[in-house]
Every structure is written in structure tokens, then in C-alpha cells.
Amino acid sequence: MQLSRIIIGDGLNIENIVKKKNLKLTSARRELLEILFYAKNPLSYEDIKENIVMDKATFYRNIIKFEEENIINSFESNDKKRYFEIFQQPHPHFVCSRCHNIECIKERLDFNLEGYLVENIILKGLCKVCNKTSI
Amino acid sequence: MQLSRIIIGDGLNIENIVKKKNLKLTSARRELLEILFYAKNPLSYEDIKENIVMDKATFYRNIIKFEEENIINSFESNDKKRYFEIFQQPHPHFVCSRCHNIECIKERLDFNLEGYLVENIILKGLCKVCNKTSI
DNA sequence: ATTATAATGCGACTAAGTTGCATTAAAGTT
DNA sequence: AACTTTAATGCAACTTAGTCGCATTATAAT
The missing domain is CATH 1.10.10.10 (Winged helix-like DNA-binding domain superfamily/Winged helix DNA-binding domain)
Structure with a gap:
């Protein structure tokens, strides 16, 4: 290559x-x-x-x-x-606490935190797949 | 005590x-x-x-x-x-990449990520203090 | 007081990440 | 193309978070 x-x-x-x-x-x-x-x-x-x-x-x-x-x-x-x-346009990442996969989130998450400069957003929880198959 | x-x-x-x-x-x-x-x-x-x-x-x-x-x-x-x-009510944390302080964020961050279960939110960037005194 | 079981301390271990130092390779200069 | 400067590399030794097996100890129930 x-x-x-x-x-x-x-x-x-x-x-x-x-x-x-x-x-x-x-x-x-x-x-x-x-x-x-x-x-x-x-x-x-x-x-x-x-x-x-x-x-x-x-x-x-x-x-x-x-x-x-x-x-x-x-x-x-x-x-x-x-x-x-x-390095790309800053975008959130989703880390699944069950399957440990990491996904780049394309949806824009809008919120305003007065005074802070947010450079990086990490969301943890259950990804789409694991959430569906959860008890 | x-x-x-x-x-x-x-x-x-x-x-x-x-x-x-x-x-x-x-x-x-x-x-x-x-x-x-x-x-x-x-x-x-x-x-x-x-x-x-x-x-x-x-x-x-x-x-x-x-x-x-x-x-x-x-x-x-x-x-x-x-x-x-x-363990408290789930709430975001802000981690400052300059002073490395960690703050609990009280403001509610509203966004909907269809299909995911968000258990934990970590924001990284500059905290109020460092953002003010940044170049 | 006795006993079953869970929790502890110790030591050894794994793996990420860092540092000093001698060697090597990159890119500019003649 | 050889020369030189400086940055980058490989190696080995190190630090620190976190884990595990095992013998010993403490908890809580009888």
C-alpha cells in the first residue's frame, strides 16, 4: 500500500x-x-x-x-x-461499559457550559447493541 | 470524628x-x-x-x-x-487539561442519543479558571 | 465460646507509560 | 556525494496502577 x-x-x-x-x-x-x-x-x-x-x-x-x-x-x-x-473536528466518543467498544458519535450534542472550554466529550454506558440485549 | x-x-x-x-x-x-x-x-x-x-x-x-x-x-x-x-445521581464531570482539576457539573446537559444508555459523561477542556487566564 | 466464611496483608506479578544514554538517521550545507 | 548538525531511535531500567494466589485474621451468626 x-x-x-x-x-x-x-x-x-x-x-x-x-x-x-x-x-x-x-x-x-x-x-x-x-x-x-x-x-x-x-x-x-x-x-x-x-x-x-x-x-x-x-x-x-x-x-x-x-x-x-x-x-x-x-x-x-x-x-x-x-x-x-x-485529530478531527472535535466529536464525542461513546465507550461501552459492557463490550468496551469505542464509537465516534456523529450527532452534535449541544449544551452550553458558561465559562468552560469543552475540548473533548466522553460518554460511557451501554452502546446500542448492548442496550438492546440488556436485561 | x-x-x-x-x-x-x-x-x-x-x-x-x-x-x-x-x-x-x-x-x-x-x-x-x-x-x-x-x-x-x-x-x-x-x-x-x-x-x-x-x-x-x-x-x-x-x-x-x-x-x-x-x-x-x-x-x-x-x-x-x-x-x-x-454514587450519586449521575452527573457529568469536567476534567481540566491544564490544571487537572476535576469538578462535578451540576447543570443538566440535555441531549438525546437514540438507542444508547448514557451512564457517565466526562468533559475535558479548560475549566473556568484556566479558560479565563488562557492566551 | 465456636465456627464458617469473607476480608485482609503480603509478595509477586502484569502492563502502561517515562527517562537517560549511546547510537543512528534525516535534512540542510558545502 | 561527503559532511555536519540535530533530532529521533533502540535499549534497558524504572515508576506506578492494578491484579492474583495464598496463608492468616477478623466478622457475624450459631
Whole structure:
């Protein structure tokens, strides 16, 4: 797969995104970003590690860099793991407490919290499937 | 302090709550529940451990029991820690990504997510204080 | 007072995430 | 194309949350 050539949004590919932030384009970074670009849901380190060759330290150092540069963002689930995804328009995530699946919520949740800046919304509970099959 | 005599809601004190669930009332459990009852914000293990004498395994085993019995509930913050609080009416929590404070949100957030059962809402971003003093 | 059973403490363990340090690779310069 | 600077990598050692098995102890009922 010629993943590094995928076009994201405004004609950007992984090379441009990384270089725009004055980061060196290494194979570790290309690998990591390709996986995240192709994922349709947020991924944890455990999800990713089987598919990468880089060291754990490299992984986390890149995660930190990418988060600083707003290339990705992350949040904690209820399984003690952090989940990573390519930075998109802020949108809520639903974490199912039964099946532990994580879904991106497309519906807009409107509420006004005076004074706060809400960057991330995590909803926990039962997803559609588990809610239907619940006792 | 005669903490075990505090009255919660329907004339319940810690003794009654624990016994109602068919759990033995040990000093570890009394200690843990007293701390959580008195906390005005959710607490992590790190917050609690200086004030308890029980072993870490006992702490977590009781946390698991209490969660099963809906005496407490917990959620993950963005500092890799789990936070615990006495189970109350479900209400959102706001986690500040700058000062890492955790607040209970009293305002009702109304939205309808068809099919899901939302048990827990975590908002992340800048709290009132940090948002005001942000660049 | 006795006893059954649940809860505790201890030690060993797992897994995420971090840090220091020596080595290597990227990207600009001549 | 070789040279150089600086950033990124791999490795090993570490920290901390959380879990588990097991022997011992405390609770609550008889």
C-alpha cells in the first residue's frame, strides 16, 4: 500500500503534515500515522503494537509529539487504556461499559457550559447493541 | 470524628449501607467510605493512599466490590488515573487539561442519543479558571 | 465460646507509560 | 556525494496502577 500518498483534507499527505510541523519524517512516524489514518475507531497502544516495529519508547514519544502538534488526540477509556486518533473536528466518543467498544458519535450534542472550554466529550454506558440485549 | 454515624439520604449511615449489601463491615471499608463521603470531588488512589492504612490490594478489592454494589462509581481522567466517588445521581464531570482539576457539573446537559444508555459523561477542556487566564 | 466464611496483608506479578544514554538517521550545507 | 548538525531511535531500567494466589485474621451468626 502506498499509504504515505493518501490525501487528507486540503491536499495534505503524511509527508506534508509531518514536515509542516518541523518534524523529521521517519519510518516510525510514517508507520504510526498510516495506521491511525486508516483506523475507523480510536486505537490503543495494545491495538497498534502488533502492527509496528518501533520500540515502545519511540511509540510514546511520537504520540506525545503528535499530540503537542495537534496531529492526533487521545482520551482514556474505562479499560485503563488510552486511545489515539487522528485529530478531527472535535466529536464525542461513546465507550461501552459492557463490550468496551469505542464509537465516534456523529450527532452534535449541544449544551452550553458558561465559562468552560469543552475540548473533548466522553460518554460511557451501554452502546446500542448492548442496550438492546440488556436485561 | 464519628464519621460512621453520618446520615446519608434516607437515614442511611455507613454501617447500614454496607450491611444492606451483605458485605462485612471492616475497618478498611469504614475508612474508605468515610473518606469518599467527605470528599467534595472525586479522588484517585494516590489522593487516598496517604490517609488509609489498608494494603493496596485491599483498597482495590473493596473498590471493585463497592462498584459492583453501586456504592461508588469511578471514571478515568486524562492523567492516567481513576477517580472514585460515592454514587450519586449521575452527573457529568469536567476534567481540566491544564490544571487537572476535576469538578462535578451540576447543570443538566440535555441531549438525546437514540438507542444508547448514557451512564457517565466526562468533559475535558479548560475549566473556568484556566479558560479565563488562557492566551 | 465456636465456627464458617469473607476480608485482609503480603509478595509477586502484569502492563502502561517515562527517562537517560549511546547510537543512528534525516535534512540542510558545502 | 561527503559532511555536519540535530533530532529521533533502540535499549534497558524504572515508576506506578492494578491484579492474583495464598496463608492468616477478623466478622457475624450459631
